[in-house]
Amino acid sequence: MNSADLGRRVGVPSTALFTDQYELTMVQAALKAGTADRYSVFEAFTRRLPEGRRYGVVGGTGRVLDAVENFHFDDEMLAFLRDRDVVDAPTLQWLADYRFSGDIWGYPEGEVYFPGSPILRVEGSFAECVLLETVILSILNHDSAIAAAASRMSAAAGGRGLIEMGARRTHELSAVASARAAYVGGFDTTSDLAAGFRYGIPTVGTSAHAFTLLHDTERDAFQAQVDSLGRNTTLLVDTYDVTEAVRTAVEIAGTELGAVRIDSGDLLLVAHRVRQQLDELGATGTRIVVTSDLDEYAIASLAAAPVDAYGVGTQLVTGSGHPTCSMVYKLVARAGSADPAEELRPVAKKSLGAKSSVGGRKWAARRLDEHGVAEAEVVGTGPVPAELADRQLQVELVRGGEVVAREPLEAARTRHLAARGGLPMSASQLSRGEPVIPTERV
Amino acid sequence: MNSADLGRRVGVPSTALFTDQYELTMVQAALKAGTADRYSVFEAFTRRLPEGRRYGVVGGTGRVLDAVENFHFDDEMLAFLRDRDVVDAPTLQWLADYRFSGDIWGYPEGEVYFPGSPILRVEGSFAECVLLETVILSILNHDSAIAAAASRMSAAAGGRGLIEMGARRTHELSAVASARAAYVGGFDTTSDLAAGFRYGIPTVGTSAHAFTLLHDTERDAFQAQVDSLGRNTTLLVDTYDVTEAVRTAVEIAGTELGAVRIDSGDLLLVAHRVRQQLDELGATGTRIVVTSDLDEYAIASLAAAPVDAYGVGTQLVTGSGHPTCSMVYKLVARAGSADPAEELRPVAKKSLGAKSSVGGRKWAARRLDEHGVAEAEVVGTGPVPAELADRQLQVELVRGGEVVAREPLEAARTRHLAARGGLPMSASQLSRGEPVIPTERV
Numbered sequence: 113m114n115s116a117d118l119g120r121r122v123g124v125p126s127t128a129l130f131t132d133q134y135e136l137t138m139v140q141a142a143l144k145a146g147t148a149d150r151y152s153v154f155e156a157f158t159r160r161l162p163e164g165r166r167y168g169v170v171g172g173t174g175r176v177l178d179a180v181e182n183f184h185f186d187d188e189m190l191a192f193l194r195d196r197d198v199v200d201a202p203t204l205q206w207l208a209d210y211r212f213s214g215d216i217w218g219y220p221e222g223e224v225y226f227p228g229s230p231i232l233r234v235e236g237s238f239a240e241c242v243l244l245e246t247v248i249l250s251i252l253n254h255d256s257a258i259a260a261a262a263s264r265m266s267a268a269a270g271g272r273g274l275i276e277m278g279a280r281r282t283h284e285l286s287a288v289a290s291a292r293a294a295y296v297g298g299f300d301t302t303s304d305l306a307a308g309f310r311y312g313i314p315t316v317g318t319s320a321h322a323f324t325l326l327h328d329t330e331r332d333a334f335q336a337q338v339d340s341l342g343r344n345t346t347l348l349v350d351t352y353d354v355t356e357a358v359r360t361a362v363e364i365a366g367t368e369l370g371a372v373r374i375d376s377g378d379l380l381l382v383a384h385r386v387r388q389q390l391d392e393l394g395a396t397g398t399r400i401v402v403t404s405d406l407d408e409y410a411i412a413s414l415a416a417a418p419v420d421a422y423g424v425g426t427q428l429v430t431g432s433g434h435p436t437c438s439m440v441y442k443l444v445a446r447a448g449s450a451d452p453a454e455e456l457r458p459v460a461k462k463s464l465g466a467k468s469s470v471g472g473r474k475w476a477a478r479r480l481d482e483h484g485v486a487e488a489e490v491v492g493t494g495p496v497p498a499e500l501a502d503r504q505l506q507v508e509l510v511r512g513g514e515v516v517a518r519e520p521l522e523a524a525r526t527r528h529l530a531a532r533g534g535l536p537m538s539a540s541q542l543s544r545g546e547p548v549i550p551t552e553r554v
Numbered sequence: 555m556n557s558a559d560l561g562r563r564v565g566v567p568s569t570a571l572f573t574d575q576y577e578l579t580m581v582q583a584a585l586k587a588g589t590a591d592r593y594s595v596f597e598a599f600t601r602r603l604p605e606g607r608r609y610g611v612v613g614g615t616g617r618v619l620d621a622v623e624n625f626h627f628d629d630e631m632l633a634f635l636r637d638r639d640v641v642d643a644p645t646l647q648w649l650a651d652y653r654f655s656g657d658i659w660g661y662p663e664g665e666v667y668f669p670g671s672p673i674l675r676v677e678g679s680f681a682e683c684v685l686l687e688t689v690i691l692s693i694l695n696h697d698s699a700i701a702a703a704a705s706r707m708s709a710a711a712g713g714r715g716l717i718e719m720g721a722r723r724t725h726e727l728s729a730v731a732s733a734r735a736a737y738v739g740g741f742d743t744t745s746d747l748a749a750g751f752r753y754g755i756p757t758v759g760t761s762a763h764a765f766t767l768l769h770d771t772e773r774d775a776f777q778a779q780v781d782s783l784g785r786n787t788t789l790l791v792d793t794y795d796v797t798e799a800v801r802t803a804v805e806i807a808g809t810e811l812g813a814v815r816i817d818s819g820d821l822l823l824v825a826h827r828v829r830q831q832l833d834e835l836g837a838t839g840t841r842i843v844v845t846s847d848l849d850e851y852a853i854a855s856l857a858a859a860p861v862d863a864y865g866v867g868t869q870l871v872t873g874s875g876h877p878t879c880s881m882v883y884k885l886v887a888r889a890g891s892a893d894p895a896e897e898l899r900p901v902a903k904k905s906l907g908a909k910s911s912v913g914g915r916k917w918a919a920r921r922l923d924e925h926g927v928a929e930a931e932v933v934g935t936g937p938v939p940a941e942l943a944d945r946q947l948q949v950e951l952v953r954g955g956e957v958v959a960r961e962p963l964e965a966a967r968t969r970h971l972a973a974r975g976g977l978p979m980s981a982s983q984l985s986r987g988e989p990v991i992p993t994e995r996v
Contacts, residue, residue, distance in 0.1 A: 129748035130726040132719065133759030136747070137783055145778035147768055154764070179726075192751050200782075238768050245762075246746075249722035250729055277574065280691035281878045283728035284572040284621075287692055304688075305578070306571035309634050317575030319583075320687075322596070322885035325901040326589055326680050336587030340642075341579055351903050426878060435877045436723045436868060443764035459767040462794050 127179040130247040139239045140203040148239040151447040153473045156232040162434035164544025169263045171293040172255030173221035177515045179247045216510035222528030226489040228551040230474040245441045255293040257431035262297025267540040268412040273421030276302040278429030290429040296524045318346040318373045334364045344370035362393045371399035380417045387418035477503040492554040569621040572689040581681045582645040590681040593889040595915045598674040604876035606986025611705045613735040614697025615663035619957045621689045658952035664970030668931040670993040672916040687883045697735040699873035704739025709982040710854040715863030718744040720871030732871040738966045760788040760815045776806045786812035804835045813841035822859045829860035919945040934996040
């Protein structure tokens with residue numbers, strides 16, 4: 113598949129400096145010690161879900177692939193590292209030639225995950241793998257946090273429309289990635305034009321209070337909007353008096369009026385009143401869009417209200433209380449040489465606190481019960497049991513430095529809905545609880 | 555001042571699509587209605603501080619200036635908008651010619667703010683000002699959230715070193731902006747190379763557990779690091795047994811060892827033990843760096859521990875519980891024509907809930923008590939009282955579309971420390987409370 117089919121690939125700059133300095137100095141020291149090329153296996157995983165969450169959602173895998181592909185040091189970057197004395201001359205030369213040439217396997221984007229799930233596995237020389245730590249974690253930690261919030265909101269919305277409109281509440285590029293992750297998690301559209309441009313996500317818009325206030329009357333504003341954007345537009349009806357605004361809106365646009373947006377007040381109450389008024393005016397097809405600091409709980413509480421679509425901002429792009437995941441990227445096994453065929457030694461920190469990890473290269477599979485519902489996330493380091501062989505979760509993403517698993521964003525979105533649908537019903541409970549299935553280590 | 559003095563200005567792409575779609579459709583409707591050029595005043599402000607916070611910190615002003623300067627639609631963007639039918643042909647033509655030509659005044663970066671402080675004021679035609687809404691809010695909401703968290707942490711650290719190391723916990727470009735905002739808020743260094751490259755922030759690094767695990771023994775790893783990076787390096791001592799690691803570290807690097815890093819365990823206890831051990835070994839100048847999910851409370855709780863520097867990640871880049879501010883960008887006054895000399899009409903939404911705002915173009919000043927300590931944030935729409943004339947907070951940032959207030963990042967950092975120092979002492983209490991000074995409207 114040609115990558116041009118997969119959204120517009122614009123201006124992805126080099127990702128090589130989205131890196132913590134210690135990765136470069138570790139490479140320098142390992143080069144000098146002759147250990148830099150020891151064949152190594154790193155894994156990205158999380159020890160726990162955010163408190164009370166029942167499942168995680170893998171977001172950002174596609175962006176990780178872009179980042180690995182664009183990870184190279186240009187002359188200006190190398191000059192910076194030299195001028196700042198970050199690393200020595202042999203290391204600069206090594207960096208100048210850097211291209212990741214190893215292998216990456218991982219959970220495909222949109223898949224769900226649990227504590228200990230080996231979400232991404234990166235193999236190659238120590239030096240080439242350790243360099244990718246920060247940028248991989250940045251992407252997975254951010255995008256998975258947003259995808260998880262989006263998934264909860266889309267479960268709560270129960271099929272009603274979900275518009276991502278949080279761009280103004282987060283960093284401008286975090287916003288683009290958030291719109292992307294929200295789409296994976298089940299949102300339908302975004303207000304963020306850059307997300308439409310970069311990833312092909314459908315974009316939508318309504319109107320702001322400023323537009324009404326610009327005009328001498330609300331009627332003038334509605335008339336201007338309908339004249340230019342047509343009767344199918346969405347009019348914002350809460351700048352002054354909602355009842356009067358709805359009446360004016362239908363007078364101007366007729367019963368073909370596309371939608372009205374309510375951005376304040378008791379949304380449950382107001383939505384009912386507006387629906388009744390619209391119906392009485394004959395605008396039975398006019399939709400109601402609500403916005404105003406919605407989260408998954410507010411969305412769920414409006415289930416009985418006559419709402420057609422939810423616009424969600426702040427709480428989405430901040431992960432609904434959990435703006436990051438706690439994924440880490442750990443060396444789990446290594447050889448004594450560059451030979452990948454050499455037996456790998458499992459390695460793990462023996463930490464003081466709760467931070468110890470399990471050594472060894474891991475596989476993962478999701479075991480189903482007799483009804484086909486997930487009952488355990490099984491993670492192991494030995495041979496894969498025959499009965500789990502076709503339930504393995506990791507797929508090949510990069511082979512010998514070449515990305516082999518690009519896919520349209522739609523595929524990740526579809527996968528997520530299927531994966532979530534395969535979990536026990538309690539997965540979509542919004543209340544706090546334990547992970548909906550346990551992780552078993554074998 | 556030449557902008558080349560102000561950090562490397564690299565690859566700032568066009569910011570024009572960091573925009574919600576409704577801004578473009580509002581421009582289209584206003585162009586058609588003949589209202590697009592009405593002279594307008596927009597203000598960015600917040601109705602409240604995050605719960606319990608005592609002051610806010612303006613972060614991102616310098617990035618806003620970059621964003622305004624780089625806000626232009628290139629051919630590919632225009633083709634996207636045309637192909638998607640986002641706006642009509644006359645609007646596309648207007649966008650193709652777009653350059654902001656208005657004026658911007660605002661609180662300078664690093665200044666503190668309170669509910670209602672008019673942090674940024676943007677004036678010009680309605681159309682040219684409304685387009686900037688999303689990107690301005692993205693930057694201010696994100697960067698100010700991080701700067702505020704950084705400020706609390708730097709107050710708690712009481713002069714000890716603060717290293718920003720949160721890149722892996724947030725979007726890769728959010729990370730760069732976070733390192734920048736952290737520096738404004740009082741951090742000293744960052745681990746993020748892109749932040750050093752883009753903004754000239756000092757970068758530092760230590761070592762990861764993976765480096766120790768790569769080697770056959772901890773001794774081998776320390777030897778490799780010291781051989782390559784010198785005795786002044788920072789050795790990570792908690793991969794296996796801390797006491798043994800510290801002994802090995804001093805054996806290898808001698809008493810000139812730069813620092814040791816502790817990343818797990820009871821940091822208070824371990825830091826005391828390690829300090830005692832280092833001193834007994836004669837390494838009295840070896841510093842102790844602690845990391846591991848620190849926030850301002852953990853930093854404060856380590857005040858009595860022999861810690862020389864704190865490395866802070868997750869809690870910094872997520873705003874320590876408040877990853878965004880609630881700044882909004884509102885039309886507060888407008889004329890009936892394009893003439894800025896025409897009398898401005900104050901405008902404001904009459905909302906259903908708590909979202910109403912105060913119309914009119916505002917000035918702001920900080921009134922001091924007899925000891926020179928801030929006692930009120932005074933915000934008004936009429937003439938500035940004579941006694942407050944020289945205490946005004948807004949400065950000119952953009953004049954007729956030209957940026958007139960570029961400054962080195964250091965200036966914002968210095969300004970912040972001075973502004974925080976001018977607040978009542980209770981500003982630096984970490985406990986929840988009311989804003990440390992009231993906002994008075996006159």
